[in-house]
Amino acid sequence: MTEQEIYASLSSKFGDQVVEFIEEETLNPTVVVEASAIADICNYIKDTETLQFDSLMNLAGHDPDGESDLNVIYHLHSTELDHYITLKTFTPRDDGSVASVANIYRTADWHEREAYDLFGIKFSGHPDLKRILMEDDWEGFPLKKDYVPAEFYRGMRIEKVK
């Protein structure tokens, strides 16, 4: 199936929760969806016979400019039917949350923890959402564009970038 067809299938099934389809400015055509619906959509595209997206290749957090919503990008692949789709969702910078897909794709478990660790994106329904790469008591989320490191970490001075 082409990405266009997948988008059509998704928007007919989920209606408003599928926001738009991006083909410009990306080499992986992307379906933008609502954060609350991502788990349902993943369930759907994993189980539907014509889609069978059984592999989540990558899950990435992204902060476009330091002001607008944070993005979460899902790169999916069907090993059976050999087609690809990219899903993108967005969440408010501070108090939003994205539905976790960790129980659908086990890959997402650690990747969501990483997105939480570096961007502070909360994934509701994640079995064990805690920091994975940074120290547990680290302050702030380093990959946010408006991140300002703390002065000290446990008495050690943190050197400023630039």
Next chain:
Amino acid sequence: MGRLHAEEMILNMGPQHPSTHGVLRLKLTTDGEIVSKIEPVIGYLHRSFEKHAENLEYQMVTPFTGRCDYLAAMGSEHGYAMAVEKMMGIELPERVEYLRVVFAELQRIASHLVAVGTFGLDVGAITPFIYCFRERELILDLFEMASGARLLYNYIWIGGLAHDVPPGFVEKTYEFLDAFDKRVAEYNQILTGNKIFIERAADIGVMTPEVAINYGVTGPSLRASGVNIDIRKTQPYSIYDRFDFEIPLGEGLQGTVGDSWDRYYVRVLEMLESAKIIRQALDQLPVEGDVKSAIPKRIRPPKGEVYFRSENPRGELGYYIVSNGKNVPLRVKMRSPAFSNLSVINEIGQGFMISDVIAILGSLDIVLGEIDR
């Protein structure tokens, strides 16, 4: 009769432990020797690759990619270069493509040699490890000849190579390949067919195809479970569609499909396939061609994003790059194969013994540098 009171014990393996392949920490819940839960704790080697990448120009990121997977630096650089080239739509000279394939496959052999050797080390066989390093040394010599470095090369640049290979390189590579096939037979003699080794590795940590795909396990570990997915074949990049090579799959020769022995043996076979590819690439290598001709003067990919994946020795290496049209990337996310490969250990390692957990960890072939980035 009263019941014997027995508690589970939490055993902290690492971050300083001889067999965790770096600074990995495993929290093992053990009942005697049996492990009931494995909780990997990572991040001890976190060097902020992604944060660095957001503050550096595109070409300056290349050396950092090599530092992530330090056992397969050529592969990491290759993947990154191809991702940026795809964004910019750069057409590469033929000679560059062939040389890149040669280096990527040499790196695959070198990386698998470490994997095979350290797996032997994990189950207590010390000598095969040194034999493997003997051959790896020859490959490193070739790398040194070409790039001047032995571990971290910064050789594959966006749009080309740092410089052409010196005269004599091709002949020396042929020499290495001629010797290599016999050397693999040596490993098979000393380790692969060893009865104790088979006892230790067969039927240990069996990974079913469903579990493997669901956990995002890729590379030889996935193919050992009998899943025929190799990005070089399924979504050919660079010029891999021009070569004739097989994808070795796990067959359960000594036990169940997808056990540690299969993961080990798939790597051994893959080395031979890589040698085949290198031979073909060297045979077809164009003599003429400037390896720097396609390197852009200013690297400013157009606004947009790409997710580009390539087959690294450990599995699917993906780069998710977002550009806003400037000379500094907005976001570089590295989807490292070992990160996902390690996450499966709790699933496949439960119920085995401490010694088996070590064997399973060794058979997954992780590099902490790219797990923590």
Next chain:
Amino acid sequence: MIQSLANWILSFDILSGLGYSISWGLSLFVVSALIFVFVAVNAIVLVYIERKVSAFMQVRLGPMRVGKFGMLQTVADALKLLQKEDIIPRMADKVLFIIGPWTILIASVVTFAAIPFSETLLAANMNIGLFYVVSISSIVVLGIVMAGWASNNKWSLYGAMRSAAQIISYEIPVGITLISVVAVVGSLNLQTIVQAQAGVGNLFHWIPIPLPNWFIFHSPFLFLAAFIYLIGATAEINRTPFDIPESESELVAGFMTEYSGLRWALFFLSEYANATLVAFLVAIVFLGGWQSPFADYQGAQVALAIMTLTAGMWTAFVKTKVGRLSIYPLGLSLALTLSAWLFPGFAIWLASPGLFWMIMKAATIIFLLMWFRWTFPRLRVDQLMYVSWKVILPISIMNLMGVAVWMWLTGEIQF
């Protein structure tokens, strides 16, 4: 030996006033000191040899810097270990932590008292020699458990528990195997066991191949018993493929994890002492001990000359990566050959029943142990237990019965 030393001291007029008990005590001290020195020097030499053997098996050079061919490397290492800071973990059980390594060392050193190195070189001629050696060497496990428990470290504890299970399991087949030899000799005295293997006979009694009367050639059952003993003993001294108590890649260093400096060196010392002990026991029980493989002394002289000459010629033409290996062995072998012809007494001393053959045999076994170590992977705990209880133990019991039947068939015993 103590007895004769005491008599020798008393034979001097000036010392005869010491009295028997004092001179006996003096000799006892001297002999114990000799044994201890032997164990210490032996460990240093064996560590060097092990490094070199492993290096040659692994296409490396091994130690090359300290001394010629790195021969002083282990001496330097030993000195370094002696100077190290003495660390006792704060939460450790101090008393046991200190006693542990000493228990192991003492247990492995005192066993040498009963080992007949030659027809006269023997500290104590005990009528229960074999029993003494086996029982004392099993005290080692106590020390290991002490060390593992006292360290207050989970890795050490695992190592100690594995070790206890392993050594106790393997003691049984090893004991039964040794009993099958005792059944043939009818004595536990190690010297008697060696003397029972004198002379030349047929292989397995009937096959007309003239071979020394060593017990390994006595019957198919004892032939098998020798290998069972070697396997069991390898497990008892914790060497690969049975090194699970200290399995480096799993348990860090097992029961030795928390030890450093001198105490760690004691573990090492006893490890090599145990390996040597096992090698000596195999030589004594199965390979004729200090008996020369050549039945008469004239033959020995010729054989020695031929052997040293060939060895010398061979090394002269072999060029190794190590460098010019040729000169030293060639010179040594020429000197040996010459002296063997010029001084027949020297040849007899060299090749006669005694230290030379004993050490040659033990060295072969030790080389075999090293070969195992640098070739095999390691077994898992349950596989180790499986090998002991379900494979080796039944075979060794069958073997014991087989030996009895064999002796009845060959007419060595009558009912």
